Amino acid sequence: MDERAALDVVGGLVDAAGDDTAVIGDTMLTIDMLHDETDFPAGTTPYTMGWRSVGASLSDVAAMGAEATATVAVYGAPSFEAGPLEAFVTGASDVSGSVGAEYVGGDLDGHQEVTVATAAIGTTETPILREGASPGEVVCVTGALGRSAAAVRYFEQDDQKQANDLFQFSPRVAAGRALAPKATAMMDSSDGLARSLHQLAEASDVGFAVDRDAIPVDPALVEVAGDQVVHEAMTFGEDFELVCTLPEGVIDSVRSALSIPLSVVGRVIESDAGIHLDGEPIRDEGWTHGRTP
């Protein structure tokens, strides 16, 4: 059973499962686990690990349209040395501070494989869920896709400076706050845009018609992999942009409230019309942690 099928089992047992965070009153709570084999290519610095792990949880808070309040982490490793630990904590603190949250500590765990668990809390009285999209609206993406895909290429080329810079993404908390008053459905793109579209479609009972030319591809991916990279940008995942649906009429006013680009990548259509890119079905493929051995 892969991760998605297993999540369906879990979802059947827990009411609150299914959005980027759990919602408890006006508090958002999320937890994530990252580890060496699938998340930290050789060359990932401890600072980047701290930034990226805690950033993943902050991205979940952003996807609810919430303010980010605080973060914690457990750093699991075979041994502990002061330098790398300090760098990890500094990365965790810096990414938290970059979105107005506070890194408030955590724990250590002796663990053969480097494994990091992070949690974040946030606040909003009106969380934006994955359900709520309606045919006739548009579907949008913040920033650009493919940054992590590009980073992994640079890690493979031993260009660790470039790779680590690309791996330190900006959690879209401010964008989530700006989108929240108008967005009808929202989630992050951590499993890739293709999978996000399938998950929004399932939760909202809609379909999507997406325009290939409108997909915002990060220049870093084009530079390292050429310009035939839309599929990779849509499916590699781990990008932590926001994917949301909006009434078409609000795009201009929403853009004026954002400090990052917002691309209208397509339209919300009826669910029986499916999910497609320039008329071709978009397969439900992307980042599935269950695929590892």
Place this chain on the structure above:
Amino acid sequence: MDERAALDVVGGLVDAAGDDTAVIGDTMLTIDMLHDETDFPAGTTPYTMGWRSVGASLSDVAAMGAEATATVAVYGAPSFEAGPLEAFVTGASDVSGSVGAEYVGGDLDGHQEVTVATAAIGTTETPILREGASPGEVVCVTGALGRSAAAVRYFEQDDQKQANDLFQFSPRVAAGRALAPKATAMMDSSDGLARSLHQLAEASDVGFAVDRDAIPVDPALVEVAGDQVVHEAMTFGEDFELVCTLPEGVIDSVRSALSIPLSVVGRVIESDAGIHLDGEPIRDEGWTHGRTP
């Protein structure tokens, strides 16, 4: 560098580190990671894993004297099957429900070693910290120590029923709430009573004089290991009882508010008088996750 020395490094970088949970306004937030090699002996059922992992985070909330609100978990494993997953989630839900909290979901992660990360949030306007104990007060322990030490013996003897029952501990949330109005310092005994005393002593700048005969040893440990087990009960750890300091005069009224035993195990003394058991120094030994390879 072992876990405690490493935690000192982390503590120097994060203001909020050092108590059982982080404190953000009136919200308590904690995260824990448990894994096969050190936390789940062969024979541990998925239900017990869910109960125990989430229970560890609830114990942290209890140690602050807070109400427990909600829990989340990530279940990491090489593969996912419906039965064990459902059992894990049921254990996580049951332990949460047992203390008035709600298990609100989580995530899955493909991971070679079974690894569980849990987080919990709770609420109190007056968290009880590790600092605050004063000479002249008494030091107390809820329940009894050695339950997990006994469980591990039963796992070794392949008595998995008994072992799993013992491994499903009751997080002391209700006791923490009852103790909070009077306790001057509090933490849980997850690293063992000996280590808890050292940590309370350091945070409060006090010493402790403990009476061997007053240490509450769980009958399960006596049954499986004989009656020379006080040292094991004090150092094995993973028991998740509360260790707290109280003015002596409040013991009777506090006990009447508790539904579990509260043992007065000794007195708070001046810090330069040290930490001892019947006059013999208590070494700072116990559960150190950094001791694993």
